Amino acid sequence: MVLASFVTDPAFRNVLYILSFGLFIYGLSGLTGPKTAVRGNRIAAVGMAVAVVATLLVDDLNNALIILIGVIIGTAVGVPAARQVKMTQMPQMVALFNGVGGGAVALIAWVEFRSTDGFTDVPTYVAIFSVFAAIVGSVSFWGSNIAFAKLQGIIDGKSVSIGPLQTPVNALLALIALGCGVAIVAGQNDEYLILTLLLAAAALGNLLVLPIGGADMPVVISLLNAFTGLSAAATGVALDNTSLIVAGMIVGASGTLLTQQMARAMNRTITSVVAGGFGGTVEAIAGAEGADGGTVRSTSASDVAIQMAYARQVVVVPGYGMAVSQAQHAVREMAKLLEGKGVEVKYAIHPVAGRMPGHMNVLLAEADVPYEQLKEMDDINGEFARTDVSIVIGANDVTNPDARTKPDSPIYGMPILNVDESQSVIVLKRSMSSGYAGIENPLFFNPKTSMLFGDAKQSIADVTEELKAL
Amino acid sequence: MLITNLSILVLAGFVGYAVISKVPNTLHTPLMSGTNAIHGIVVLGGIILLVEGDAEGILNDVLLLVAVVFGTINVVGGFLVTDRMLDMFKQKPEPAALPEGESS
Numbered sequence: 001m002v003l004a005s006f007v008t009d010p011a012f013r014n015v016l017y018i019l020s021f022g023l024f025i026y027g028l029s030g031l032t033g034p035k036t037a038v039r040g041n042r043i044a045a046v047g048m049a050v051a052v053v054a055t056l057l058v059d060d061l062n063n064a065l066i067i068l069i070g071v072i073i074g075t076a077v078g079v080p081a082a083r084q085v086k087m088t089q090m091p092q093m094v095a096l097f098n099g100v101g102g103g104a105v106a107l108i109a110w111v112e113f114r115s116t117d118g119f120t121d122v123p124t125y126v127a128i129f130s131v132f133a134a135i136v137g138s139v140s141f142w143g144s145n146i147a148f149a150k151l152q153g154i155i156d157g158k159s160v161s162i163g164p165l166q167t168p169v170n171a172l173l174a175l176i177a178l179g180c181g182v183a184i185v186a187g188q189n190d191e192y193l194i195l196t197l198l199l200a201a202a203a204l205g206n207l208l209v210l211p212i213g214g215a216d217m218p219v220v221i222s223l224l225n226a227f228t229g230l231s232a233a234a235t236g237v238a239l240d241n242t243s244l245i246v247a248g249m250i251v252g253a254s255g256t257l258l259t260q261q262m263a264r265a266m267n268r269t270i271t272s273v274v275a276g277g278f279g280g281t282v283e284a285i286a287g288a289e290g291a292d293g294g295t296v297r298s299t300s301a302s303d304v305a306i307q308m309a310y311a312r313q314v315v316v317v318p319g320y321g322m323a324v325s326q327a328q329h330a331v332r333e334m335a336k337l338l339e340g341k342g343v344e345v346k347y348a349i350h351p352v353a354g355r356m357p358g359h360m361n362v363l364l365a366e367a368d369v370p371y372e373q374l375k376e377m378d379d380i381n382g383e384f385a386r387t388d389v390s391i392v393i394g395a396n397d398v399t400n401p402d403a404r405t406k407p408d409s410p411i412y413g414m415p416i417l418n419v420d421e422s423q424s425v426i427v428l429k430r431s432m433s434s435g436y437a438g439i440e441n442p443l444f445f446n447p448k449t450s451m452l453f454g455d456a457k458q459s460i461a462d463v464t465e466e467l468k469a470l
Numbered sequence: 471m472l473i474t475n476l477s478i479l480v481l482a483g484f485v486g487y488a489v490i491s492k493v494p495n496t497l498h499t500p501l502m503s504g505t506n507a508i509h510g511i512v513v514l515g516g517i518i519l520l521v522e523g524d525a526e527g528i529l530n531d532v533l534l535l536v537a538v539v540f541g542t543i544n545v546v547g548g549f550l551v552t553d554r555m556l557d558m559f560k561q562k563p564e565p566a567a568l569p570e571g572e573s574s
C-alpha cells in the first residue's frame with residue numbers, strides 16, 4: 001500500500017517526466033555521429049516508454065480498455081509499416097507518421113473543448129494553447145497527407161495551383177480559423193466554432209501543400225515536422241505536462257532548423273516555397289527554351305566504363321532519379337569495381353538532393369557505401385576541378401550551371417554542385433525531359449558532357465558488366 | 471504554473487536548437503524521423519484525458535481512441551524506422567556476396 005501511494009504520487013510522476021525528457025535530449029545528442037546514433041535513438045525510445053508508464057501511474061485508472069485497444073491497433077499498424085517500407089520511400093513514410101501525430105494533436109484539442117464545455121472554468125491560457133494546437137495540428141495532418149499522396153504518386157507531384165486566388169483564399173481560411181479561435185478563447189462555447197476552426201485549418205493544410213512541387217518537398221516536410229512539434233508543445237502547456245512541452249519544443253526547433261537549412265540550400269525563402277512559385281514561373285521559361293540549341297552527345301555503357309576505369313578520381317552525383325530506379329546497390333557495386341582498379345570514388349551529396357533532408361545518404365548507407373566517402377557540397381565543390389569523371393545519376397537541378405551564371409533563371413543563386421568543372425561529365429537520364437522543376441539544364445549541352453540514356457539502375461548494371469570485362 | 475511551463479518551453483526550444491545544430495547533413499533523414507517519433511509523445515495527451523475520465527460520451531471516447539491510435543503509430547513506427555535506417559549507417563564488415571543490383 002505504501003508503495004502504491006508512493007508510485008501514484010504526482011511528484012513521482014513528475015520526476016519520471018523529467019527523466020523522460022532528459023533521455024530525449026541525451027538520445028538526440030547521440031545523433032551527431034553515425035557510431036552513437038543507433039544507441040541515441042534507442043535511448044529516446046526508452047524515454048518515451050518512461051513517459052507513457054508515468055502517465056498510467058494514477059490511483060484510479062479510467063478507460064484502461066480504450067487505451068489498451070488504441071495502443072494495440074497503433075502498434076499493429078505502425079510496426080509492419082516501419083518494417084516493410086523501402087528506403088526509397090522514406091520521405092512519404094516520414095510524412096505519414098508526421099501527419100498522424102498532427103491529427104492526434106487536433107483530436108485531443110477537440111476533446112478538450114468538448115469535455116470542458118468550451119473551456120469554461122479553465123484558465124484562459126489553456127484555451128489559447130489548445131486553440132493553437134487545434135489549428136496547427138489540423139494544418140499539419142492534412143498538409144502531411146497531401147505531401148504523402150504527392151510523394152507516393154497518388155496525386156500529381158507537380159505544382160497544382162488554383163492560380164492568383166491562392167494567397168487570398170489561404171489568408172481567408174487562416175482568418176476564419178483564427179476568428180473561431182478568438183471567439184472560443186473569449187468564452188463562446190458553441191461546438192460549431194471548433195468544428196469550423198478544424199475544417200478551415202484542414203482546408204488550409206491542403207491548399208498550402210498542393211501547390212508545392214516535388215523539388216521543394218525537403219523544405220515542406222521539415223516545415224510540417226516543425227508544426228507538429230510546436231502543436232505538441234502547445235498541448236503540453238494546456239495539459240500541464242512537462243514531458244510533452246520539452247519533447248514538442250525539441251521537435252519544433254529541429255524542424256525549424258532543418259527548414260532553414262533546406263531553404264538556404266535552394267536559395268529560397270520559406271515564404272516563397274509555401275507560395276509555390278517554382279511550378280508557375282518555370283513553365284513560361286521552359287517554353288522559351290531550345291533557343292540555346294546546343295547538341296547533346298549520347299554515349300554507350302562501354303565508353304563510360306573505359307572512361308571511368310582509366311580515371312584517377314570519379315565523383316558520383318546522385319539525385320532523386322537514383323531513388324526512383326532503386327539504383328543505389330548497383331552504384332555501390334560499380335564503385336567497388338572501380339576501387340579495385342585503383343580509382344578513387346567519392347559521392348557528392350547536395351543538401352536538397354531527393355525528397356527530404358539527407359535522403360541520398362540513407363540510400364547510399366543502405367547500399368553499404370562507407371560513411372567517409374559521402375561528401376557534403378562545400379567539401380566536394382573544390383575537388384571537381386581535379387576530378388576526371390563526374391557521373392550524375394538522376395540529378396538535375398542541383399547541377400545546373402544556370403544557378404551560377406543566368407540571373408533570370410528561377411534557380412539563380414541556388415548553391416549547386418560544380419560538376420561542370422570536372423574533366424568530363426556523364427549524365428544518366430531516362431530521356432531528354434527537363435528536371436522536376438521544369439528548367440532546362442545547360443550542363444547537358446556542355447561539350448564535356450555525354451549522356452547515357454535509360455533507366456539508371458539498368459545503365460549502371462550495363463556499365464558494371466563492361467567494367468568486369470575490361 | 472503557466473510561467474514555469476513557459477520557461478520550460480523557451481529553454482527547451484534553445485536546447486533543441488543547440489543539440490540539433492550539431493547533427494551532420496548526412497544524418498538528417500534519421501534525425502527527422504527520430505524527432506518525428508518523439509512528437510508522437512502527443513499520445514500522452516490522449517492517454518491523460520482518457521485516464522482522468524472527464525471526457526464522457528461515445529464521441530469523446532472514439533475521438534480519443536483515434537488519437538491514441540494515431541499517436542502510437544507515430545511513436546512505434548517512428549522509432550522503428552529510425553532504428554532500421556541508423557543500423558545501415560553502422561560500419562559493417564564487408565559482405566562476401568554483393569547484394570542485389572545484378573539485375574540484367
